[in-house]
Amino acid sequence: MSEVAGPRSLQYETPAHQADAAMVGMWLFLATELLFFGGLFLTFLVCRHQHPLGFALAGRNTELVIGAVNTVLLVTSSASYGAGLLLIERGSRRGLVLALAVTAALGASFLILKGFEWRDDFRRHLFPGAGFGLSGEDAGGAQLFFAFYFIATGLHGVHMLVGLGLLGWLALRARGGAFDRGWTTPVAVVGLYWSFVDMVWLILFPLIYLLGRAG
Amino acid sequence: MSVTFEEPTLRAQVHPVRNYLTEDGSLASWLLTTDHKRIALLYLGSITLFFFLGGAAAALMRLQLITPGGYIVAPETYNRLFTMHGIIMVWFFLVPSVPVTMGNFVVPLMLGARDLAFPRLNLFSWYLFVAGGLVTLYALFVGGLDTGWTFYTPLSTNYVQGALVAAAVGIFISGFSSIATGLNFIVTIHRLRPPGMTFYRMPLFLWSIYATSVIYVLGTPVLAITLVLLTFEHVFHVGVFDPSLGGDPLLFQHLFWFYSHPAVYIMILPGMGVISEIVSTFSQKGIFGYKFIAWSSISIAVIGFFVWGHHMFVAGTSIYSSIVFSLLSYLVAVPSAIKVFNWIGTLHKGFIRFDAPMLYALGFIGLFTVGGLTGLFTAALAVDVHVTQTYFVVAHFHYIMVGGMVSAYFAGLHYWWPKITGRMYPEMYARVAAVLIFLGFNITFFPQFILGYLGMPRRYATYAPEFQVLNVLSSAGASILAIAYAMPLFYLGWSLVYGRRALANPWGATGLEWQAASPPIKENFVVTPVITGPPYDYPRPELVGRHV
Amino acid sequence: MIRALRGVAIAWLILVLLLAEELVATFVVPGRLGPCIVLGSGMVMVAVVGFAFMRLRGSASLAQAFVVAALFWLLVLLGLGSMDPLTRTDYPVAVTRFP
Numbered sequence: 001m002s003e004v005a006g007p008r009s010l011q012y013e014t015p016a017h018q019a020d021a022a023m024v025g026m027w028l029f030l031a032t033e034l035l036f037f038g039g040l041f042l043t044f045l046v047c048r049h050q051h052p053l054g055f056a057l058a059g060r061n062t063e064l065v066i067g068a069v070n071t072v073l074l075v076t077s078s079a080s081y082g083a084g085l086l087l088i089e090r091g092s093r094r095g096l097v098l099a100l101a102v103t104a105a106l107g108a109s110f111l112i113l114k115g116f117e118w119r120d121d122f123r124r125h126l127f128p129g130a131g132f133g134l135s136g137e138d139a140g141g142a143q144l145f146f147a148f149y150f151i152a153t154g155l156h157g158v159h160m161l162v163g164l165g166l167l168g169w170l171a172l173r174a175r176g177g178a179f180d181r182g183w184t185t186p187v188a189v190v191g192l193y194w195s196f197v198d199m200v201w202l203i204l205f206p207l208i209y210l211l212g213r214a215g
Numbered sequence: 216m217s218v219t220f221e222e223p224t225l226r227a228q229v230h231p232v233r234n235y236l237t238e239d240g241s242l243a244s245w246l247l248t249t250d251h252k253r254i255a256l257l258y259l260g261s262i263t264l265f266f267f268l269g270g271a272a273a274a275l276m277r278l279q280l281i282t283p284g285g286y287i288v289a290p291e292t293y294n295r296l297f298t299m300h301g302i303i304m305v306w307f308f309l310v311p312s313v314p315v316t317m318g319n320f321v322v323p324l325m326l327g328a329r330d331l332a333f334p335r336l337n338l339f340s341w342y343l344f345v346a347g348g349l350v351t352l353y354a355l356f357v358g359g360l361d362t363g364w365t366f367y368t369p370l371s372t373n374y375v376q377g378a379l380v381a382a383a384v385g386i387f388i389s390g391f392s393s394i395a396t397g398l399n400f401i402v403t404i405h406r407l408r409p410p411g412m413t414f415y416r417m418p419l420f421l422w423s424i425y426a427t428s429v430i431y432v433l434g435t436p437v438l439a440i441t442l443v444l445l446t447f448e449h450v451f452h453v454g455v456f457d458p459s460l461g462g463d464p465l466l467f468q469h470l471f472w473f474y475s476h477p478a479v480y481i482m483i484l485p486g487m488g489v490i491s492e493i494v495s496t497f498s499q500k501g502i503f504g505y506k507f508i509a510w511s512s513i514s515i516a517v518i519g520f521f522v523w524g525h526h527m528f529v530a531g532t533s534i535y536s537s538i539v540f541s542l543l544s545y546l547v548a549v550p551s552a553i554k555v556f557n558w559i560g561t562l563h564k565g566f567i568r569f570d571a572p573m574l575y576a577l578g579f580i581g582l583f584t585v586g587g588l589t590g591l592f593t594a595a596l597a598v599d600v601h602v603t604q605t606y607f608v609v610a611h612f613h614y615i616m617v618g619g620m621v622s623a624y625f626a627g628l629h630y631w632w633p634k635i636t637g638r639m640y641p642e643m644y645a646r647v648a649a650v651l652i653f654l655g656f657n658i659t660f661f662p663q664f665i666l667g668y669l670g671m672p673r674r675y676a677t678y679a680p681e682f683q684v685l686n687v688l689s690s691a692g693a694s695i696l697a698i699a700y701a702m703p704l705f706y707l708g709w710s711l712v713y714g715r716r717a718l719a720n721p722w723g724a725t726g727l728e729w730q731a732a733s734p735p736i737k738e739n740f741v742v743t744p745v746i747t748g749p750p751y752d753y754p755r756p757e758l759v760g761r762h763v
Numbered sequence: 764m765i766r767a768l769r770g771v772a773i774a775w776l777i778l779v780l781l782l783a784e785e786l787v788a789t790f791v792v793p794g795r796l797g798p799c800i801v802l803g804s805g806m807v808m809v810a811v812v813g814f815a816f817m818r819l820r821g822s823a824s825l826a827q828a829f830v831v832a833a834l835f836w837l838l839v840l841l842g843l844g845s846m847d848p849l850t851r852t853d854y855p856v857a858v859t860r861f862p
Contacts (some may be wrong), residue, residue, distance in 0.1 A: 004234060010324070010329060011328045011329035011330045011331070011407055012407075017406070018362075020406065021332050021333075021402055021406045024405065024406065025332065025333060025398060025402045025457075028398050028401060028402065028432060029398060030435045031432065031433070032394050032398070032432050032433065032435070033436065035433050035434075035437055036436035036437070036439055036440050037440070038436075038437065038440075039240070039436070039437045039439075039440035039441060039444075039470055039473070040440055040444075042469070042470065043444065043455065043466060043470070046463060046466050046469075047462075047463070047466075050461075052460075052462060053453065107233055127451075128451065128453045128454070129451050129452065129453065140454070140460060141461060143453065143454060143460070143461070144453070144454065144455060144461060144462065147447065147448075147451075147453040147454070147455050148455075151443065151444065151447055155443070173289075183432040193512035
């Protein structure tokens, strides 16, 4: 059990020990992210309770088609990433790089569509503030909805950008031969992050696009 | 327990020339280090700077409050001073304090480990802290803020005069430093314990660091989103928190206090861990009720998340929710009380030595108890209606955070100083400083209980003349405190050069960190230890007999 | 390899079907039930991602404990945090400022 520690020894006993710590660390980080978005969800809950009509009005002014397409894109990107992880676990370096490219393309498409959506929202003066596009007595509540909308999708978008950066970094390392059957931990760790960003969207999507149209 | 060396060879074996300090002296090796010990020292320097900055603001405030008319600074400036004092002391001194200095240094040693789980993340967390600190300092010195550290809306979103965005960004960045630190500690404690160290064989300092880390990790993200929302509203005047635009100012307070109440437990739990270690060592006795103290730490961390509404009793929350929060606030006091009783139980029949760390620890127990009890007063709805936003509350939290936590911080600093630096500090000066801190603190803050009870409101630059005597007393105490806090700076600094070289275990304590050399080699241990027995394995007092 | 990828493909299909079901439920289900079903579907989708793509089942028990703790704390934030807004009397304030 006791071992003499040479000057270059790690605090980990085996690579598996270190891999396990990395995975556990990422899960814990995602827990913090859940609480981060959770504060946003509380804001939505409370504001919606106080302005039900305004939120419904605003919800009907979101672009459902883009939202739904984006959801499909993200879900597919999670699947492609999962496939990539399976491929590298079976030794296919090319498979991983391909899967990462597909995932990144899907993620980038998501952001591009989001960009178009935001552009349309700005054109219709849906950004809260002076000159808000919707009027009537529910306009105040609608503004609050759009405040939540822009903050939530903005933060989500930032997380996507970071994710794209991580995907690019992984792809570069994979092409350089850093991963094989025996060492896939960074891929698994980034996969957790990417899937989590997907999960956040899976909750944001109904909150933003569907609740105002339901019932 | 001093030993002198006659033979130079013996000295060399006990005080290794090659240690983590002498390893490589270049600036790059310090700024790019991943050695948890060096990172701890980087943090130590940073938070010491912040401590004295925040203290300077407090000094100016106490100067102002000597006279009812307050002729030192204008009211607007006074507002900026208490805001600066709060922001710096909370986020840049107390929240990091023990975990990033003593936690970073001692946690791997206590675990017999080579380093924390994620050393590079550790270094990154220090850079985040410095970045956040610089941005916040910019905000405070470019004009500051007049909102108080609590940033209540709509003052902070609509009417604030000052650099709100910069302050929010600075605190946001430093929050990620906290999250990174907490994450590191949790994974380390779960995954890097040595063979044989079950959870119940861990020293209590690790339990309290773990509990603190849970709060770091789960509470700070909510602060982050709150600051994002606050900044968005301030910049775009959206109205999420602004009632005249349909928003809800209480929503801000709920979000803010969801983090900031657990934050006060971040600010006390590590100190409690330090006290557990010190009380045990300087009674040469196993801690009384180990499991109770361990689980009390966890309970405080968990229940602490359920009580934030007690900061909002008079804000307009529903009476129903206020009752629930009041009840839960009483509940959270129980584990703290358990700890106090257990520390006293440890002292009972122990072989007590009044070295400086022990003096600080004993001071902590007394002052924390006063602070904790007054917390119960303020948790009672009917009482809080009268004492909220008065100096009673100010005294309450200063008794805990300053009388308690800062004393614990100094206690730990003195306790582990030999381990960190390989030097002993001058004991007499340290004891004088400890007593001076205790006296100065009480003279400063006890009158504030009376002032608050009599109705003097907080955050006011001037006050009614009948409060002057107590205010003068408080300011006089503050001047004693200032000297007392400056003293360690001098004698600890002196000890770095002229202090007696320390043994590996100068206190005769149990715990793995005392089996490493003082100061430790870079790898901490040459051999990974195996744990075969309980912590605090002192011989029972009955077996030892009278201590000579 | 194809077999392993099949699991991913099935999960993807389930998610797309759930999305379709969400969209249908939005427009078809009347009253208060609609939002419940829609949000419920969202949570099921999250669970599918968690188990199928993030391999929550096979991960370290410590990671699973972190997930449970995070969900618990989220519930505390949302539950205890909305307790006051839901029980408070909101006195409507006239919108006096236009941004």
